Amino acid sequence: MGADSNVAPVIIKRKKVVGGGGHHGGAWKVAYADFVTAMMAFFMLMWLLNATTEKQRKGLADYFNPTIAVARISGGGTGMLGGDNTFSEMTLPQVGTGATSERPAESDSARGTFTQGEAQDAEEEALRELEQKLLGRTGESALDDGLMRHIVTRLTDEGLVVELYETAESRLFDDSGRPTPLLERLAAAVARVADMVSNPVAVEGHVRAYPIVLAKNPAWDESAQHAGHMRDLLWREGLDRDRVARVTAHADRDPAHDNPMDPRNTRLEVIFLRDR
Incomplete structure (x- = not known):
């Protein structure tokens, strides 16, 4: 004999439990590490300002300035993997103005001499x-x-x-x-x-x-x-x-x-x- 069709079906609800009590104590460590790094860089800057001359500070600034050529000629090789560095005369952007050490203009500054x-x-x-x-x-x-x-x-x-x-x-x-x-x-x-x-x-x-x-x-x-x-x-x-x-x-x-x-x-x- 078949099952009674009037019996209400049994519905099973399974609730998905999402854990919300996880560990949240690591963010401050990252922030603190960034702060310590910044302070170390700051004190190193203060030390350099006190321990160097004006000429040395200008040299340090020029070293980190990517727009200033650090060599008069190319530092690249001539072999299979050779080439020009980014500051060589033939690699620098040419806008039709200015001068270089190999192609000086008439002004004393462009010729590398002092007024x-x-x-x-x-x-x-x-x-x-x-x-x-x-x-x-x-x-x-x-x-x-x-x-x-x-x-x-x-x-x-x-x-x-x-x-x-x-x-x-x-x-x-x-x-x-x-x-x-x-x-x-x-x-x-x-x-x-x-x-x-x-x-x-x-x-x-x-x-x-x-x-x-x-x-x-x-x-x-x-x-x-x-x-x-x-x-x-x-x-x-x-x-x-x-x-x-x-x-x-x-x-x-x-x-x-x-x-x-x-x-x-x-x-x-x-x-x-x-x-x-």
Whole structure:
């Protein structure tokens, strides 16, 4: 006998359970890692700004600038896998204007030469870098703390003036007029940084005033002797002899302090002259 057709069918409902209580604690780690990476890059940037010169920073910026050619000629080979680099003259986009090193225009800049203003700016920058190197403003000094208090620098229209001062406790010359070990160390430091530029050098000697009761004032002879000794020390430390343009004695006619007998008026000036 067949089944009763009036019986209601049995309906089975199966509910799909979707888990909603999963782990959600990993997103902050990714964000934190990005933050730490950014902070590391920031502090590295701050360190580079403090530890490099303006010229070095420009070089770093140019290195990461893809629009500046890093070589004058192609770096590609000539073999089967050779070719031009992206900065070679034949690969660079040609828009019909401008110039290259192989096809210069009539202007000095396109020929790779400096105009007078550009040359002066480059010289000014070189002298400032020499000054910063000598005084340790770039993080590394050519002088130790004991020598630093005997030196003062200034940029003038004539060039970079490096003044070496004598004090009552530390003298540049002994009683016989011979250089002391202090002056020898100062001369060695100046000669080391002198290689950073090719400017001619002038050496000038100054002495403090002597009492007017002296029958003969030795200031002229003494300042000339001091300047000559400084020139010889620079030569001994490796300065090219041809770079010395002049050696001058000023006696006590140009004191650095109001008191003409102040020991600090006994000083030497090494001037890195500007190219005229």
